[in-house]
Amino acid sequence: MANPLTRKLEAFAPLPEADRRLIDDICRNPRDVGPREDLIREGDDPRDVQLILEGFACRYKLLPNGRRQITAYLIPGDFCDLHVFILRAMDHSIATLSPCRAVAIPRHRVLELTERPAIARALWWASLVDEAVLREWLVGVGARGADERIAHLLCELLMRLRTVGLATDGAYELPITQAELADTVGLTHIHVNRVLQRLRAEGSITLKGKQLVILDVDKLMAFSGFDVNYLHLSESNGKKEPCR
Amino acid sequence: MANPLTRKLEAFAPLPEADRRLIDDICRNPRDVGPREDLIREGDDPRDVQLILEGFACRYKLLPNGRRQITAYLIPGDFCDLHVFILRAMDHSIATLSPCRAVAIPRHRVLELTERPAIARALWWASLVDEAVLREWLVGVGARGADERIAHLLCELLMRLRTVGLATDGAYELPITQAELADTVGLTHIHVNRVLQRLRAEGSITLKGKQLVILDVDKLMAFSGFDVNYLHLSESNGKKEPCR
DNA sequence: CCGAGAAGTAAACCTAGGTTAACGACATGG
DNA sequence: CCATGTCGTTAACCTAGGTTTACTTCTCGG
Numbered sequence: 001m002a003n004p005l006t007r008k009l010e011a012f013a014p015l016p017e018a019d020r021r022l023i024d025d026i027c028r029n030p031r032d033v034g035p036r037e038d039l040i041r042e043g044d045d046p047r048d049v050q051l052i053l054e055g056f057a058c059r060y061k062l063l064p065n066g067r068r069q070i071t072a073y074l075i076p077g078d079f080c081d082l083h084v085f086i087l088r089a090m091d092h093s094i095a096t097l098s099p100c101r102a103v104a105i106p107r108h109r110v111l112e113l114t115e116r117p118a119i120a121r122a123l124w125w126a127s128l129v130d131e132a133v134l135r136e137w138l139v140g141v142g143a144r145g146a147d148e149r150i151a152h153l154l155c156e157l158l159m160r161l162r163t164v165g166l167a168t169d170g171a172y173e174l175p176i177t178q179a180e181l182a183d184t185v186g187l188t189h190i191h192v193n194r195v196l197q198r199l200r201a202e203g204s205i206t207l208k209g210k211q212l213v214i215l216d217v218d219k220l221m222a223f224s225g226f227d228v229n230y231l232h233l234s235e236s237n238g239k240k241e242p243c244r
Numbered sequence: 245m246a247n248p249l250t251r252k253l254e255a256f257a258p259l260p261e262a263d264r265r266l267i268d269d270i271c272r273n274p275r276d277v278g279p280r281e282d283l284i285r286e287g288d289d290p291r292d293v294q295l296i297l298e299g300f301a302c303r304y305k306l307l308p309n310g311r312r313q314i315t316a317y318l319i320p321g322d323f324c325d326l327h328v329f330i331l332r333a334m335d336h337s338i339a340t341l342s343p344c345r346a347v348a349i350p351r352h353r354v355l356e357l358t359e360r361p362a363i364a365r366a367l368w369w370a371s372l373v374d375e376a377v378l379r380e381w382l383v384g385v386g387a388r389g390a391d392e393r394i395a396h397l398l399c400e401l402l403m404r405l406r407t408v409g410l411a412t413d414g415a416y417e418l419p420i421t422q423a424e425l426a427d428t429v430g431l432t433h434i435h436v437n438r439v440l441q442r443l444r445a446e447g448s449i450t451l452k453g454k455q456l457v458i459l460d461v462d463k464l465m466a467f468s469g470f471d472v473n474y475l476h477l478s479e480s481n482g483k484k485e486p487c488r
Numbered sequence: 489c490c491g492a493g494a495a496g497t498a499a500a501c502c503t504a505g506g507t508t509a510a511c512g513a514c515a516t517g518g
Numbered sequence: 519c520c521a522t523g524t525c526g527t528t529a530a531c532c533t534a535g536g537t538t539t540a541c542t543t544c545t546c547g548g
Contacts, residue, residue, distance in 0.1 A: 061379070064469045067387040071379045086369050091376050091474040125330050127371075132335050134378050135305070135315045141385045142430030143311040146535070177495065186386030191535055193497065209544090225308045230335040390505070421525065435505055437527060 003027055004053060004077035004164040009122035011163040011233050019116050026113070027053060030103045033096050040081060040094045048104045050080035055100030056175055060183070061092045070184040072134065073097075073157070077164045082110070082127065098175035125232070132230045141186045144225070149185050150195050151224035154205065158214060159231055170214030174207070247271055248297060248408040252321035253366035255407040255477050263360050270357070271297060274347045277340050284325060284338045292348045294324035299344030300419055304427070305336045314428040316378065317341075317401070321408045326354070326371065342419030369476065376474045385430045388469070393429050394439050395468035398449065402458060403475055414458030418451070 040046050057074040080094050114120045140149045161167035179189040199205045206213040301318040324338050358364045384393045405411035423433040443449045450457040
């Protein structure tokens with residue numbers, strides 16, 4: 001299967017063959033990381049950039065009151081901390097959720113990437129999309145009820161996983177605990193459970209183990225007020241095949 | 245008073261004199277915009293970039309359920325939509341809150357800015373800070389109680405306004421309605437009112453008309469779990485004078 | 489194949505914040 | 519100087535979601 005970073009960037013625009021090879025080359029020596037391990041901690045000044053190749057990771061912040069808020073999911077093809085070039089210290093932490101495969105890319109190799117115009121533009125695009133996703137999460141937590149909020153998240157993950165080839169139709173693997181989901185959407189794990197029960201009961205989803213199936217994607221999107229628009233996928237993407 | 249954009253960017257690193265002059269030049273013909281006016285609407289493909297010179301504006305999103313979520317405050321020195329160069333359509337709207345003075349900067353002039361290395365780096369920094377602020381808002385809405393959430397926002401605004409010279413000590417002008425605050429923090433305007441009453445009663449703040457005074461800044465920061473860190477101000481900034 | 493911890497479920501009960509409905513205090517403009 | 523509208527304030531009542539506790543079902547190492 002194609003490199004997830006390549007797939008993701010090509011959701012913006014196709015890359016020259018040479019760029020794809022560069023990306024492949026950079027991903028040569030990945031390492032495996034267990035679940036629930038910190039990749040970068042708040043306050044760190046990391047020296048290389050982490051790229052997720054397999055599994056789910058997240059950005060999160062711990063509060064004095066003991067609560068944790070997850071502010072982003074990092075899925076295959078996502079960079080952890082491109083900020084590194086500008087900012088001194090991390091203002092949040094990053095941890096794996098599931099077992100992951102990741103590469104630590106040293107600064108100079110990242111520069112090789114950004115010297116390729118097509119990649120540079122695509123990375124800029126990706127960072128704008130990340131910001132849009134963040135905004136959408138804020139909207140969800142601030143203004144959507146629990147059910148819509150979770151349904152919306154499931155739709156978003158579907159679309160994002162599709163672009164890296166990890167979802168077909170409405171089905172994908174969601175290697176995440178209900179408690180982690182709770183820290184994501186700002187609810188208790190118990191209430192998350194209630195919502196999932198409800199979504200199951202009304203026939204919207206199926207979720208056994210880590211296998212999620214959205215039974216009627218359009219319906220769930222309508223219900224949760226999901227509008228793909230904010231993911232800024234090129235027209236060639238989304239429902240159809242990635243551009244050749 | 246110095247140009248707010250210059251002041252803001254110099255919170256990252258000092259700019260060469262020529263860069264400052266360029267910024268001044270670009271801000272030559274501002275226009276006045278009344279309160280509650282849309283500057284850019286969701287779906288638009290705007291042709292120039294808006295820069296706020298005076299007043300408060302905001303990014304927001306309207307939901308099918310009729311609620312509105314404000315996802316960012318734009319204060320003097322903030323750009324509205326640098327995304328323009330990459331993305332086709334806005335995925336959210338931008339409106340003024342108070343009366344504003346703004347400049348519409350055509351694309352080619354923005355390019356002049358980004359050709360100056362010091363400015364380009366500072367703009368990159370600014371966009372990373374915007375993202376950090378967004379994350380912090382998400383943390384607030386997702387994991388802080390109403391009182392801390394609002395207190396935290398007031399602290400954040402204090403720090404941001406200080407860097408553009410619009411706050412001294414704990415005092416600044418907050419030209420925003422309680423209903424707008426409510427749409428920001430994900431509460432009802434009625435509950436926002438309750439919280440403000442409480443903060444007043446316990447002697448944390450003073451707020452008459454649009455004049456806000458935080459009576460004991462350190463105390464309010466401690467209470468709300470505010471850690472300046474995420475604004476990534478250079479050490480020379482924050483409490484002290486901007487670097488000469 | 490067994491045992492222990494992690495994840496999921498369930499039910500009873502509680503509270504932070506929402507809703508509704510007034511009313512008072514300013515503004516603004518005619 | 520009144521009329522009208524927006525903003526802030528209060529109070530009574532309500533509900534979505536939180537808390538607590540406990541039981542069940544996985545999972546996985548030994």
